[in-house]
Amino acid sequence: MIDVRSLPKVALAALALPLLTTAASPPAKETKTAAAVAADWAPPGGRIGYVLWDEYWGIRETEGGKEECPKGWNIGPREQFAILYPDQGKKRKLVDTQLAYESQVWFPDTEPDGFEYHEATGKYALGIDLDGKSSPEDFVSDDGRTGIDNQLFRVVGCVRNYRKEGELGIITTKWRQQNRFNRVVFELSNVDSLKNDPDVDVAYFRTLDHLLADSTGHFLPGGSQRIDTRFGKRFQASTKGRIVDGVLETDPVDLELPELALSDPSIIKFKGTKLRLTLTPEKAEGVLGGYADIEQWFYAMNTSWATHHASYGQASAPSIYRALRRLADGYPDPKTGENTAISAVMDIKLVQVYVLHPDAESLMSAR
Template sequence: MRTLALAAMAVILPTAATAEPWSRAYVVDWMEPAFFHGGPKDENPAPGTDCPKGTAPPHGWKKVLKTRWRKDADIAYYMDAENRPDLQRVLRFRGPNYENVWEQPTLAPDLGLPPVTGKIAYGFNLDDNVKTGGFSTPEGVPGIDNGYYRAGGCWASYRGQPYKSQRGVGINGYMRDGLYTVLIVMSGNKDPMNDDDVTFAFYQAQERIMKDALGQVARDVSFSVRPDLRTQSIVKAKIVDGVVETRAPAEIRFRDEAWNLRMPDQVQLIGGRLRFQMKPEGGLEGYVGGYRDWKVIYRKQAVNGRDGEMNQGIDMPSFYYALERHADADPDPKTGKNRRISMAYRLRAVPAFVLTPDSKEVVSVPRVFDGKPASQLAAATATPAQ
């Protein structure tokens, strides 16, 4: 393995501009929804340009429990601290006939979740229309589409400066502790800082992330690809002055963030785009975005509905309605309601070595891994959006 790693280093880590084949490989060390925080630095709940009233206040259990089919005496019983276990149970089974409203949210009323009203957001102009989306980037690029941020950006768990939100810190802790590992490989044939024909791939690793002595994600560690088409994709990109961008909208798939294995594990973006800055120290930092099935986003949160409602102060059915309200793509032919919502993730990655599933070969050029001939997998790789 040491010989293999040393050989890989010569391929993966060139430092001078060349016109020869080159490759870079990374392990993702941070992934979170790309939500802009317009408040004071390090004051996550404070009012800001994004949420003028600050983080959305909890609805309160009394309000959540108040429905036309529940008696005031029952609500008083559940509000008694002595009956907390019963409250935890009834929060889930609070439908008119004791249905699980985390699984069937439309059986509960919409209590409202304040949307982001600011004009700044991270992400992409996914529909190439500067008049839609309603956001501009911090640098002033107009037409940014990020309906997920619009719907959930005032929720206390999501608010915060990059890498400092409650949710981001918590969920990346699970990734760093070994729940899953996301890999990136890209290659080209010109100057690695300026190449108009780059192949870029996302993979999931078989191994856990390793940490260095400071508790950060270790650099230059070897990982083998998990041969799972659900969490890998290959797209064509270009690099201009060290900035990596997709050449055209594409389907992008990768392993989703999570805090347990019961959560949906795949991000599937239609009309996907990416933009990453190659960092002087060898890392990668930027964004990947597109249109995602908003019901998958809801299910991901509803798996831990008790935590969301008991500890994070959000009413799960109201989150469902907010996502539905701000969905902005892929209308259902029958109902006309949009089935996808624009979104973006913030990713940061450090150099790594990526190996084939059997750990015998360095993946210097992205390719599909699932044991089938490459000729049979053309449809499995990323394809231009319709």
């Protein structure tokens, strides 16, 4: 008989692995984890999964925006409306005012609108070098990496709605946590060491289950996520990666991120996506960078957020669209040559889960 006391804790979970194709068990206490990781810990079966629970657009903020927004904040639809249609006792028709502005929200163009748009500037930004080049518009990361591609930061970095003071970040994360439509995992396999491994497989899935949380709302490792094999096929992708000093970096891959907001299932389409995540047996934190499809991103923005979000957060959809088109830096249209995607970064947090690969599609009616 096996003397279980002689086994490392994680090996005990591995004993259960033949039951299911799945991932690792984290040690029970973080204090012990550090020692375990330092000893070149490898997940049982070489697999470990992480589920996304926190995200937001990668905006590097300084106090009052003094570095990135020296010209101040952008104005929103209320302020623009007041400038476009000043109350001077003049009678105006609805079609010439509200509806005219609303048509710009849904059918924007790239003609100048007369409003000065403040792009975020500066040397630094969050992100990853997506194209392997150092271009003039690229940033430098806080840890000194160059060639950081994050043009979306320039678009929304000075829009208050998208900064920490805005409400979008809080709500987006809440939707990520509460809506199972939005549940996605990354699963690493072929992992020989979570500290250093030059060749690991990284798979991306949409899954079906709630997040495991304690009574105070903190998300905990050790939950289980079943892959959505029925409706989630469009949310699956795989690539290669490498782990260096506990940091995973992946090769580019196209993936779609489900973002169910109020009741509209928005999708963010990323091309050439790369991950850069700091890994522990319990969690993964870092960035997801990729080229976001402009039209899809803009549509998702308009359908996810109500007018009051845009008004109070000073986020003018027509102006943002023009900036998106102006600053787009990837995937040019073969016919027009205009870029169709913009480099974007998400600041993400994930927690360890067991990823369950069903043997076959399970129909609700069969249960």
